[in-house]
Amino acid sequence: MDLGITDRTAVVTGGAGRIGSADCRILAEEGANVVVLDVDADGAQQVAGEIEETAGGGAAMALECDLTDREDVTDSMAAVRERFGGVDILVNNAAMVDARSRLADYDDDLWDRDVAINQTGTYNISREVFPQMCERGWGRVVTMSSMAGWYGGFGQLSYSATKAAMIGLGRTMALEGAQAGVTSNVIAPNIVVDAWAEMSPDELREHVDEYFARIAEATPMRHLGTEDDVANMVAYLCSEQASYVTGQIVGVTGGVDLFSF
Numbered sequence: 001m002d003l004g005i006t007d008r009t010a011v012v013t014g015g016a017g018r019i020g021s022a023d024c025r026i027l028a029e030e031g032a033n034v035v036v037l038d039v040d041a042d043g044a045q046q047v048a049g050e051i052e053e054t055a056g057g058g059a060a061m062a063l064e065c066d067l068t069d070r071e072d073v074t075d076s077m078a079a080v081r082e083r084f085g086g087v088d089i090l091v092n093n094a095a096m097v098d099a100r101s102r103l104a105d106y107d108d109d110l111w112d113r114d115v116a117i118n119q120t121g122t123y124n125i126s127r128e129v130f131p132q133m134c135e136r137g138w139g140r141v142v143t144m145s146s147m148a149g150w151y152g153g154f155g156q157l158s159y160s161a162t163k164a165a166m167i168g169l170g171r172t173m174a175l176e177g178a179q180a181g182v183t184s185n186v187i188a189p190n191i192v193v194d195a196w197a198e199m200s201p202d203e204l205r206e207h208v209d210e211y212f213a214r215i216a217e218a219t220p221m222r223h224l225g226t227e228d229d230v231a232n233m234v235a236y237l238c239s240e241q242a243s244y245v246t247g248q249i250v251g252v253t254g255g256v257d258l259f260s261f
């Protein structure tokens with residue numbers, strides 16, 4: 001299926017990471033010009049280089065950017081407009097997910113860091129890109145939340161709170177962009193771990209840890225997901241075919257959000 005995004009320009013934040021790089025690759029395969037935006041300059045360059053080496057895909061641009069620095073965000077998007085003429089697709093993927101603690105023991109610095117990167121950083125780049133999409137009359141915004149943002153996550157206070165904020169941000173952009181040809185949707189994935197995705201709960205318990213095993217056991221499909229599972233949904237939501245899909249929270253979960261017993 002032709003997704004209709006050939007020559008569209010897509011900015012993927014956190015594009016050097018596991019999910020972000022999968023998003024970059026599939027959008028490039030569909031013909032989009034992809035900006036691999038990440039604070040990790042070497043990682044971004046590696047992903048962009050791999051895309052450029054793939055025949056038949058869109059162009060790729062590696063861009064180092066600190067989303068918490070508004071001036072850096074503004075300058076980075078100016079560089080994108082200079083090369084490609086504008087941004088058609090924004091995938092808000094960048095986030096920190098490593099903080100684990102209960103509220104009583106939570107590290108204030110980790111809370112402040114996660115709010116700055118996960119929440120304010122996403123606001124910063126959306127604020128820079130979204131109004132211009134509306135002016136141009138076409139755009140796709142896909143913002144990454146999480147099952148932890150949708151339902152809460154034990155021991156993931158700052159991650160859960162900032163990912164819940166992504167739902168409010170994404171759906172508000174859907175309302176504001178609805179009459180301007182701009183859609184905005186939110187993806188809430190289960191844990192995705194490509195190398196372990198086909199492991200059974202018992203195998204995860206033996207070779208990885210109890211945490212991942214318990215999540216797989218709670219998932220009706222009885223296994224975890226892959227980065228490509230998420231990237232395929234990203235590509236669809238960015239497509240022409242998804243022009244009437246906006247303001248939705250789309251679970252890529254293996255059914256973990258279903259009531260089961």
